[in-house]
Amino acid sequence: MKKALLTTALTLATLLPTLSMAGEGHNMNTKAHEIALPANTYMGAGVIQKVNVDARTVNIAHEAIPTIKWPAMVMDIAVSDEINLDNIKAEDAIKFHLNLGTDKVYRIVKIIPTEKAISHIQPETETQDHSEHHNH
Numbered sequence: 837m838k839k840a841l842l843t844t845a846l847t848l849a850t851l852l853p854t855l856s857m858a859g860e861g862h863n864m865n866t867k868a869h870e871i872a873l874p875a876n877t878y879m880g881a882g883v884i885q886k887v888n889v890d891a892r893t894v895n896i897a898h899e900a901i902p903t904i905k906w907p908a909m910v911m912d913i914a915v916s917d918e919i920n921l922d923n924i925k926a927e928d929a930i931k932f933h934l935n936l937g938t939d940k941v942y943r944i945v946k947i948i949p950t951e952k953a954i955s956h957i958q959p960e961t962e963t964q965d966h967s968e969h970h971n972h
Contacts, residue, residue, distance in 0.1 A: 876936040877945065878903045884928045885910060889921045894944065901934070904942075914943040 873879065882898030897910045913934070915921060924930075924947065933946035 873933065874935070878934045878936075879931065880934050881931045881950070882929075884924055884926055884930065886926055887921055887924050888912075892917070892921065894921075894924065896930075896932075904934075904936075914941055916943045916945045919944065919947060 878901055880898050880901045882896040884894055884896055886895035888894070892915050893912045894915055895910065895912050898906075898908065898913075900906060900908045916935070929950045931948040931950055932944045934942050935945045936942050
């Protein structure tokens with residue numbers, strides 16, 4: 837009987853951290869780079885259309901980002917100084933972390949290359965002005 841109680845206690849001690857994470861809305865199938873994003877940081881996915889190294893921006897056709905109420909669109913997004921833009925080119929499919937800075941400008945702070953193109957995003961023929969989305 838004591839052995840059964842000890843086994844049960846050890847099993848619960850092992851499962852409690854997992855259960856508490858699941859209770860906080862974490863998906864146990866979520867990849868590590870998608871868990872515990874800092875405040876004001878959001879996930880996005882898209883395809884790079886153009887890179888402007890001098891302006892530190894990328895033009896990207898991205899999926900909708902519901903957490904900040906952005907529809908799928910093509911837009912220029914600022915990129916943080918920590919990201920090496922020399923490794924990024926047009927037609928790269930990526931996932932990215934987007935951060936709202938204290939200056940109220942959204943910037944890509946992390947880029948994660950993806951193996952598959954995101955086929956359901958159709959780039960517009962010309963870039964639209966989505967500046968109202970920068971000050972969400």
